[in-house]
Amino acid sequence: MRQEAPDEFRTCFERDRDRILHSSAFRRLAGKTQVFVFPDDHMRTRLTHALEVAQVATGISRAVGLNVALTEAIALGHDCGHGPGGHASEEALDPFVVGGFDHATWGADVSLRSLNLCRETLDGIRNHSWSRPAPSTPEGEVVSWADRIAYVCHDFEDAVSAGVLSAEQLPSIVRERCGERRGQQLGTFINAMIRTIRSTGVIGMDASHAEALSAFRAFDYEKIYLRGASRQQATSVVALLRALVEYFAQHPRLIPDVAERGGDVESSEHALREAVAYVAGMTDRFACRCAVTLLDWPEDQLPSGIDR
Numbered sequence: 001m002r003q004e005a006p007d008e009f010r011t012c013f014e015r016d017r018d019r020i021l022h023s024s025a026f027r028r029l030a031g032k033t034q035v036f037v038f039p040d041d042h043m044r045t046r047l048t049h050a051l052e053v054a055q056v057a058t059g060i061s062r063a064v065g066l067n068v069a070l071t072e073a074i075a076l077g078h079d080c081g082h083g084p085g086g087h088a089s090e091e092a093l094d095p096f097v098v099g100g101f102d103h104a105t106w107g108a109d110v111s112l113r114s115l116n117l118c119r120e121t122l123d124g125i126r127n128h129s130w131s132r133p134a135p136s137t138p139e140g141e142v143v144s145w146a147d148r149i150a151y152v153c154h155d156f157e158d159a160v161s162a163g164v165l166s167a168e169q170l171p172s173i174v175r176e177r178c179g180e181r182r183g184q185q186l187g188t189f190i191n192a193m194i195r196t197i198r199s200t201g202v203i204g205m206d207a208s209h210a211e212a213l214s215a216f217r218a219f220d221y222e223k224i225y226l227r228g229a230s231r232q233q234a235t236s237v238v239a240l241l242r243a244l245v246e247y248f249a250q251h252p253r254l255i256p257d258v259a260e261r262g263g264d265v266e267s268s269e270h271a272l273r274e275a276v277a278y279v280a281g282m283t284d285r286f287a288c289r290c291a292v293t294l295l296d297w298p299e300d301q302l303p304s305g306i307d308r
Contacts, residue, residue, distance in 0.1 A: 002116050013069035016121045020073055025080040025111040026050070031283025033086035035155050035224060036162060037233055037303045038284065043158045046079050052154060053078065057146035059190055061139060064197045071139040073117070074124030078143060081107025081125075083280040084287040085237030085303055087225075092241035096249075096276045104129045110277055141203035142193075149189045152216045157182045159224045171219050177212040189213060236303040240291050241279055247294060248275035254294075 007015050020026050029047035036043055044052075054075035061071040081103040083089025093101035108126035117125075124140030127133050128147055135141050159165040167180045178188040192209035196202065204210065224230065248255055252271040253263040255278045265271040279287065284303070291297035 001119060001122075004116065011069055012118050013067060013073050013121065016115070016117045017069055017073040017076060019115040019117065020077040020080070020112065023080070023112065023115060025107075025281065026076060028281060028283050029079060029082070031285055032082055032084055033284055034151075035086060035158060035230075037085060037237075039158070040161070042161060044154050046082055049151060049154070050076055050079055052150045053143065053147050056150050056186065056190060057139075057143045060142050060146065060193050060197070063194045066139050066142065070118075070120055070124070070137065071142055073121045074128065074135075074140055074143045075146065077107065077112055077117075077121065077125045078128045078147060079103065079107065080111045081105070081280070083241065084282050084284045085241065086234070088234035088237035089241055089280065091234065092238040093245065093276055093280060095242070096245055096272055101276070101280075102129070102132075104132055106280065111281065138203050145193060145203065145205070148217065149186065149193075149213065152213060152220055153182045153185045153189075155220055155224055156216070159220075164227070165223055169223070171215050173212050174216045174219070177208060178216070185216075233303050236301060239301070240287065240297065240303065243295055243297070244279045244282075244287060244290060245272070245275045248278055 006012070010018070026047070029050055030045055032046040033039075034044040034046055034049045039045060054072050057071045057075045058068050060066075061068050083093060083101075083103070085092070087103075090101050090103055097106075105126050108122045112122075112125070120137050120140070124135045124137060124143055127135040127140060128144045130144065130148070135144060156165065156170070160167060170180060174185070178185040189205065189209060192205040193203075196205045205213070249268070249272045252258045252265045252274055255274050257278070258265060258271075258274050265274060282290070288297075288302050291302070292299060
């Protein structure tokens with residue numbers, strides 16, 4: 001983090017929020033998979049997911065007196081490290097990164113590094129995943145919960161819209177405690193968190209609603225994320241992205257950032273790092289176009305959309 005003079009009219013966290021919102025990493029989320037590759041018009045992308053997380057998180061933070069600008073900055077930036085093709089990109093890029101590829105740390109340490117964000121913002125982005133250490137701020141913890149609330153609810157709605165599931169299949173614990181429609185579910189989980197934080201000072205929700213959220217997430221994993229078609233899609237994504245990384249590591253001069261610096265790289269390890277960064281930043285469609293154009297990738301082996 002570089003020292004900067006304070007902004008005349010914005011707090012440091014408001015400035016972070018604005019920098020993330022105007023960044024290319026954030027804009028590219030519009031072309032990255034949330035669950036379904038090449039989604040229909042009304043299905044989520046990584047961008048719409050980030051916006052929904054921000055809405056959930058700021059609604060909670062505002063109601064309990066936390067820093068809304070910090071919350072929003074973390075929420076908008078939390079998935080900027082994701083590669084194309086959904087979570088399968090992490091599996092694809094794992095072998096090329098020491099310690100493995102984690103979208104949370106990659107987003108904070110690589111994708112958004114040039115923005116010179118505050119430590120608190122970067123900490124919340126780096127640690128929003130539940131597999132990571134807990135964020136150091138209550139705002140970061142709120143975003144971590146909001147992320148789970150948002151994707152559990154909207155991924156189910158998208159699956160119903162795609163004909164993969166029906167509302168009747170929702171576990172009874174979710175229907176009885178949170179309702180069948182996304183608006184009911186979001187409102188229930190958000191209100192549960194606000195009441196819990198106000199009464200206990202702990203970032204979380206009461207046991208009854210936490211149990212329903214956990215059951216909802218387990219249901220989504222079984223019926224959406226790990227279903228046969230999803231795993232087949234993931235296999236296609238992994239093969240394509242690994243091939244692209246290997247190609248650009250061998251041809252680093254084709255990477256725009258490298259070309260702008262004169263085309264030279266210090267070592268093969270540096271070339272590989274640049275290749276991973278370039279491929280991780282691609283949108284779904286651009287990655288597929290690169291594979292077809294540069295690798296003669298068979299079109300029938302490309303990841304397919306819901307009705308392809």
